[in-house]
Amino acid sequence: MKLVVAVVRPEKANAVLEALFRADVQGLTISRVQGHGGETEQVETYRGTTVKMELHEKVRFEIGVSDHFVEPAVRVILAAARTGDVGDGKVFVLPVEKIYRIRTGEEDKAAVTPVQVAAAGRG
């Protein structure tokens, strides 16, 4: 089991979400975050106060997946989130010690396998 963490541009978040759903990755959490990834700072001015925005709005995806879903999940994120400019974001793959599904108490791989997939015998 792995935790895939992806930090992407906000304007690419919907594209990433759609691509993940198409790849049958259905359980995920997203949050709005701010980060700095070496992109050129944007300069803003408010009534004579000029500032450099060092932090940029990003969206972070956290996806708990069983091992054979890691590669497809990462692949679709890379494809959907890329614009080719600095600031496209990062994907991290982290090992996971244990996963529980709260509703049923299922553990590990069963806990990250969507219900309807399991019912269809594909889990």
Add this chain to the structure above:
Amino acid sequence: MDTPVIVPADVAFMLVAAALVLLMTPALAFFYGGLVRSKNALNTMMMSVAALGFVGVAWALFGYSLAFSEGSPVVGDLSKAFLAGVGLEAQGTIPQILFMAYQGTFAIITAALISGAIVERMRFFPYLVFVTLWSLVVYAPIAHWVWGGGFLAKLGALDFAGGTVVHVNAATAALVAALVIGQRKDYARQAILPHNVPFVLLGAGLLWFGWFGFNAGSALAANGIASLAFVNTMLAPAATLVVWTLLDLSRSRKATAVGAATGIVVGLVAITPAAGFVSPMAALVLGAVAAFPSYFALVFRARTGLDDSLDVVAAHGVGGSVGALLTGVLASKAWNGTVDGLLYGNPGQLGIQAVGVLATIAYSAVASYLLLKLINLVVPLKAATKEEGLGLDVSQHGEEAYADDEGAILILQRPEVAAPQPAKALTAATAEGGRS
């Protein structure tokens, strides 16, 4: 009355009415600003706010003259350019400068209305060029046709407060602009939702408030017709709001807030050409009837490739046309003292109204198209895809509507204090002393 006399009551009323109409443009900024995504909120609001300045100045310099000087039946001349000869003398029963200012507020809101079709993708500089020139090349002549003694006025077309001049005209330009500039990159590819529906309701409320000045003020006097227009401006949108809500309920079992705001605006647009010509009961009917074409035009538009982003065509084009035509049906001499419509035995009026609408659409479409294409030769109209992704607030204005000061590093504008260099200072002082 042979010699025109200034009536103080009329002056007082028109001063207030002009201020009310001016308020409609910031109100429109909130209405449109709430409907776009947060990354484009400022840009959208600025498109209305900028019109207050750019169109306002253009109006004083040339627009008023092109619309309201003698000229030809097609367009005025430049005899009143730079407000030459526009002073305190009576125009009707108010000073001509007040008349000029009142009409100027109309030019401003009309140009700002167009922006609804091209938000979230048009670059700001070409937008400024476009609305400024548009107010002179398109708005001023059409205002001249109807209100400046031009050919539609001579034909007898009824347009009390600008159903054709303002709304059909702006919506036609909006349609052309949406087609010339093209879709937003995300249009029909992902959901684009209003970022602040309370802003939309605030804008609709303030528009309604300002519209009392727009319609009642178009009587140009504090009299019975102004009262009639005022009451009709209250009743027609109320009827539209009711019908719109019922349509919402019947189609999706939910009365939506954006729908209510839209219904109010459609009702206001539809009553505009009719306000001083129809009875209050006719205004209720007009408002109720006008809900249907706009409602379904809006539902239909969303399924097409036409990215008229904030539905200027459905609300202002369809609503304005329906209002203008129904004016020809419902106008009642018993109320307005001048002319009857189809319902009161004057079917010809409906034809004249149709001519007014068609002439406006034809001229506005062609002239707006040429203007946009011309500007596009010099400076590209559409923002780059990357700028669109980032949002136009940052890419066009260097500001964010909802800025977060975390991570914002102050750039000191104060000139760097140079290390003290006494020798050099001394030399300079000496040189200075030597010269004097």
